[in-house]
Amino acid sequence: MSIRIKIGTRGSPLALAQAKDVKQRLINTHDELTSEGVEIVVIKTTGDRILDRHLMSAGGKGLFTKEIEEALLSGDIDCAVHSCKDMPTQLPDGLTLSTFLPREDNRDVFISPVAKSLNDLPEGSLLGTASLRRRALALRQRPDLKVVTFRGNVQSRLRKLEAGEAAATFLALAGLNRMEMADVATERLDLERFPPAPAQGAVTIEIRDDDQKMHSFLAPLHCSITTEQVTAERSFLAALDGSCRTPIAAYAIQEGADLVLRGMLLSLDGQTVFERSMRRPREQAEELGTAVGEAIKEDAGAAFFDQLKQDIEAAIE
Numbered sequence: 001m002s003i004r005i006k007i008g009t010r011g012s013p014l015a016l017a018q019a020k021d022v023k024q025r026l027i028n029t030h031d032e033l034t035s036e037g038v039e040i041v042v043i044k045t046t047g048d049r050i051l052d053r054h055l056m057s058a059g060g061k062g063l064f065t066k067e068i069e070e071a072l073l074s075g076d077i078d079c080a081v082h083s084c085k086d087m088p089t090q091l092p093d094g095l096t097l098s099t100f101l102p103r104e105d106n107r108d109v110f111i112s113p114v115a116k117s118l119n120d121l122p123e124g125s126l127l128g129t130a131s132l133r134r135r136a137l138a139l140r141q142r143p144d145l146k147v148v149t150f151r152g153n154v155q156s157r158l159r160k161l162e163a164g165e166a167a168a169t170f171l172a173l174a175g176l177n178r179m180e181m182a183d184v185a186t187e188r189l190d191l192e193r194f195p196p197a198p199a200q201g202a203v204t205i206e207i208r209d210d211d212q213k214m215h216s217f218l219a220p221l222h223c224s225i226t227t228e229q230v231t232a233e234r235s236f237l238a239a240l241d242g243s244c245r246t247p248i249a250a251y252a253i254q255e256g257a258d259l260v261l262r263g264m265l266l267s268l269d270g271q272t273v274f275e276r277s278m279r280r281p282r283e284q285a286e287e288l289g290t291a292v293g294e295a296i297k298e299d300a301g302a303a304f305f306d307q308l309k310q311d312i313e314a315a316i317e
């Protein structure tokens with residue numbers, strides 16, 4: 001009997017590259033599965049339609065997953081492939097992130113036609129980014145820069161840069177690698193100086209949580225190292241702010257039997273930075289994320305969060 005699987009995904013070139021990668025991995029690990037047996041179903045999300053407003057004023061991360069999750073719950077698709085960093089920390093009832101693929105490089109890159117590095121940008125240059133984290137990290141180093149919101153997929157952001165709408169932008173190296181476009185990067189930013197978003201560089205597969213068959217079917221694709229890292233990073237995010245309206249960075253790495261998580265919270269102008277690094281046994285990834293998040297929350301204090309909220313509301317259109 002032939003197997004048929006429907007994989008749901010957004011339609012951006014990056015999302016399609018990731019869905020095709022999952023399809024290929026499934027075919028490689030399941031002899032009984034043919035290319036015709038796997039259908040990639042492109043689903044347009046609210047987030048893809050809203051291009052005129054800042055994402056966060058329109059409602060945040062869930063906008064890119066809502067329609068896909070509805071298709072999953074209704075049985076129109078069997079699984080959904082996502083960039084893990086775009087996933088809200090809370091999923092709808094009945095759904096779960098069952099599988100994490102081996103992680104790509106999680107660093108950000110700096111891209112500019114006019115400067116070799118962030119430090120080399122002319123005084124007062126325009127930076128194009130919609131990410132509060134990238135904005136804060138850049139301003140921390142270069143408070144003289146001005147920020148303009150860059151939305152849309154990787155290709156459209158690069159077109160805006162080309163058209164001179166900003167002097168520089170930042171992108172995730174992972175996405176560029178997956179689209180074989182890493183040569184557009186001007187400078188690779190190191191993790192210490194420019195820490196990534198929680199879960200950056202990881203692809204995850206979402207399924208119905210009672211779908212044992214799909215869970216076992218996807219098992220050969222699962223990477224436990226990535227799962228530990230991403231679990232710690234997302235639990236850090238959840239402890240601080242599940243809504244992603246916060247300039248937050250985090251990355252976890254294994255050191256022997258331990259997992260070490262570095263988390264960072266910044267003011268929008270990058271001039272105030274709270275950071276913590278903690279270690280726990282690898283099987284306590286979730287607790288590690290919570291501990292780092294709680295510690296930073298306490299360091300920052302309620303007044304910091306009140307001010308941050310005001311700054312963000314004033315900054316986004």
Ligand SMILES: NCc1[nH]cc(CCC(=O)O)c1CC(=O)O
Pocket residue numbers: 083084085086154170171172173174175199200201202203
């Ligand atoms: N928000 C869009 C998004 N979601 C995931 C990636 C990159 C791929 C990844 O982090 O896995 C990107 C583009 C970018 O930030 O450059």
